[in-house]
Amino acid sequence: MTEPVLPDLESARVDGLSALIEVHTSENLALWKTAHLGKSSPVMLALSGLGKLPADIRPRAGQLANQARQALEAAYEEKSAAIRQENLLRTLEDDRVDITLPGRPARRGRLHPAMQNLRDIYHVFAEMGFQVFRSPDVETDEYNFELLNIPAHHPARDMWQTFYTTRPGVLLRTHTSPGQIWAMRERAPESIRVILPGMCYRYEQITTRSEIQFHQVEGLMVGRNVTFADLKGTLTDFARRMFGDSVRTRFRPSYFPFTEPSAEMDVECFLCGGAGCTVCKNAGWLEILGCGMVHPVVLSNGGYDPEIFSGFAFGMGPERITMLRRKIDDIRYFWGNDTRFLEQF
Ligand code: FA5
Secondary structure, three states: OOOOOOOOHHHHHHHHHHHHHOOOOHHHHHHHHHHHHOOOOHHHHHHHOHHHOOOOOHHHHHHHHHHHHHHHHHHHHHHHHHHHHHHHHHHHHHOOOOOOOOOOOOOOOOOOHHHHHHHHHHHHHHHOOOEEOOOOOEEEHHHHOHHHOOOOOOHHHHHOOOOEOOOOOEEEOOOOOHHHHHHHHHHOOOOEEEEEEEEEEOOOOOOOOOOOEEEEEEEEEEEOOOOHHHHHHHHHHHHHHHHOOOOOEEEEEEEEOOEEEEEEEEEEOOOOOOOOOOOOOOOOEEEEEEEEEEOHHHHHHHOOOOOOOEEEEEEEOHHHHHHHHHOOOOHHHOOOOOHHHHOOO
16 A cells, blocks of 8 residues: 655645746636636645545645645735736726827807897897896787787788697787786786797798797887887887997888787898898888887776876897898798708807
């Protein structure tokens, strides 16, 4: 029978450590670990076979095996940390951001030309003491027509075809004038000086100057002794501030059921300078607003005594004003969402 001998743990240790010198990657390190510290490695086999050794050499063998394992484990940890560090440095180097490269410019948004123009209008009227008053886009027949002195079957309704909702009597407002009733009912019997901006909707032919959806800015002033001269002065001053002091304007008599007397204000056509073109329908003038003295029926509907109070109102189309100011020859550009148009402003 052969004598049981101590396994050659010194060679296992030396072999393991020298093999580790050649290891430079995580993958090779994993292979090394299996070979030198795995279940079938010489050191681990020696440790698991300790029980079979004679008692007299077992303690010595155990001590040597443990020392070899500890030495290999310590070397493994050290190598593992070194490889991690190397990997980190390589990643940092490879992924380095070159901060000297010029950045990609961020595309900045801007206000829509219609909104820019609305803000100019708010500004002009704010200087004249007008506050902004908001009223709903979705209206009732009562507010959009009845209370504005336009009863059912009144021929004036033909000027304001609109979109009706499935709820009877509920529609998209055709103009901002119903806001007059909202403002009066909220403020009566105080005097009023407000503008009412917002989107309006009409079921009508789309042309270079007419859309089915467009903004209006309504104006309303109610008080004692408000006259047509106040109306004319306010609107003429407004036109000068928007278009410049030399702008030519004109008032034409007109008809609205909710004002008496009524007028329309035109501004000289920007495109043809008054000679006549397709935008101004050869008139040389472009209508920008309707206006007049608030009808007594409307004043009473708003809660004011027409014997004591009077007022003026106007409703303008800011898109048409923007067309004049910016020389835009087709209103359809406004809601066409074409950035080539929008980027110009
Ligand atoms: C009205 O809507 C009246 N509510 C205005 C008013 C208010 C009169 C207060 C008296 C007192 P009109 O339908 O004319 O009136 O429209 C007023 C303005 O809105 C027009 O001058 C025009 O600038 C603009 N507008 C009207 N229809 C369109 C359209 N389809 N597209 C673009 N702008 C329009």
